[in-house]
Amino acid sequence: MLPTNESRTMANISVPSMTAAARPARKAANRKSSVAHDRLTVLLIFLPPALLLFTLFVIMPMGEAAWYSLYKWNGYGTPTEFIGLRNFQVLFRNAAFTQALMNNGLIIVISICIQVPLAIWLATMLAHRIPGVVGFRLIFFLPYVLADVAAGLIWRFVYDGDYGLFAAISNFFGFANPYVLADKDVAIYAVLGVIVWKYFGFHMMLFIAGLQSVDKSVLEAAEIDGATGWQKFRYVTLPLLGSTLRLSIFFAVVGSLQLFDMIMPLTGGGPSNSTQTMVTFLYTYGVMRMQVGLGSAVGVVLFIICVTLAFGYKRIFMRHD
């Protein structure tokens, strides 16, 4: 039974595709082989450049990171000193690295708890048709197009205890000069402030796009039924924003995991490693000291986290999108 069944479905599938391929060929009978030839040429010309670049500079380095992470190596010659998983052991016993992991987690939490609600709030306000809306959108999006390095340096000035805006404000209220970035208990929160400042506009734009796809008639129906503004938001708008919300959180998580450019001008990971992230840790301990094995181990940990999150998140939350 089984083989015939199978061959029948196979035949069913192959018949329409055959005729579809045969139709143009029939119109120009002698062209069929030249088309196949043409197709092969295109594949052989069009795919290799991308394939080569991608394999050489993305996939192979990632594989090499996994390989190097098992060695103690300074980057010259070939790695010979095999030490097994020792690099990972060193890593997870390193206080700076665990601090970096915690900071990455904290950044994700803050992004979700502060940045996303702020973005939704602003997006709903900018959904009103009032004069000046376009201007506000533009202003809010502006920090996002600035380089992280520039944003970091600007805020380094803002936070500066001698010349910055924070100094002026606290002097005005009669407090001593604050040195927020030099205080290891406060510095990470100062950094978080800059992250929110720079990225809320991007998330706001995602939500504005999401709001535009919300059906106006549903809101009107709710209004006729006597729903208040908050009820309309809570029971109509918010559920309809679900896919945007998931997208926004996804970008917040991915952004947090690769945070580096902004930390360097602000604190460089200090004071006493209190603002390290995984990538600044990789740079400080792996690249600066040319500890290729240890640095690659950080890369592997980061890779595993990224891939797990990407697959897990897609599977759990983005099924319906």
Added chain:
Amino acid sequence: MTDMSSSIRMRASTRIYLYVSLSLIAAIVLVPLLTTALGGFKTLGDLRTNPFGLPVEWQWTNYTDILFGERYWMQIGNSLVIAALTVLLTLIVSSMAAFAFAHIRFFGSSFLLNYFLLGLMFPAATAILPLFIRIRDLGLLNTYWGVVLPQVAFGLGMSILLFRNYFRNLPEELFQAAFVDGCGYLRFFWHVSLPLSRPIVATVSIISFVGSWNSYILPLIMLNSESKYPWPLGIMIYRGEYGTEWQLVLAFITLTILPTIIVFFVAQKHIIAGLTAGAVKS
């Protein structure tokens, strides 16, 4: 009547609430930027006593010294060259690969596409040390290509995806008609697909240009002489050199972000659409 007037009054109060909150947030965004620009016109003493207000005496030389010096233009030039090469290479390589994925059914095509999509999942930082070693062994350290090639490679996943989705949405009839007229894949790609793809070419260009223009970690690791530095590396060096002479650092920051701000306001519609659409469509 009473209903009408109350709803109008409601609207007025909502309006005030809206504008007050929006203006407050706008101020938080703009004040750091404006004080940075103004700070560049001050003396250090002026900056210390009065960081918020207008300069007591406008120090134009802070800006003109930078503008008439070589350094600023060299860094902007380096950034431009690196960004232009990145955009060009990304467009060529990813549009070609995407065309193959969109129009040709071949063995393993979905596997291959997923292979490229792996690149969307992790940042360049994860493989930065092996990348450094690879670039070093290829003899590309301290060259533009040492930055451009990894940048293009890590952007391929996103740009191939954007191009492929766009190509697939072009009407199928176009292809049939061209095919019947004896137009092969190569000519179809060049004469039909690409001319119709201006919007997606713009999107991919904007994403890769902005990414390259602002990138810091790759140039930091691949370049080691100041004559090759793009501007994000340049301002860090400048800040290192001038330490606490904040007025000069602020002037330098202002001048380096000025091109971005000007271009942003001129082409805001395209840039916002490009950067958010790229995010949403993937």
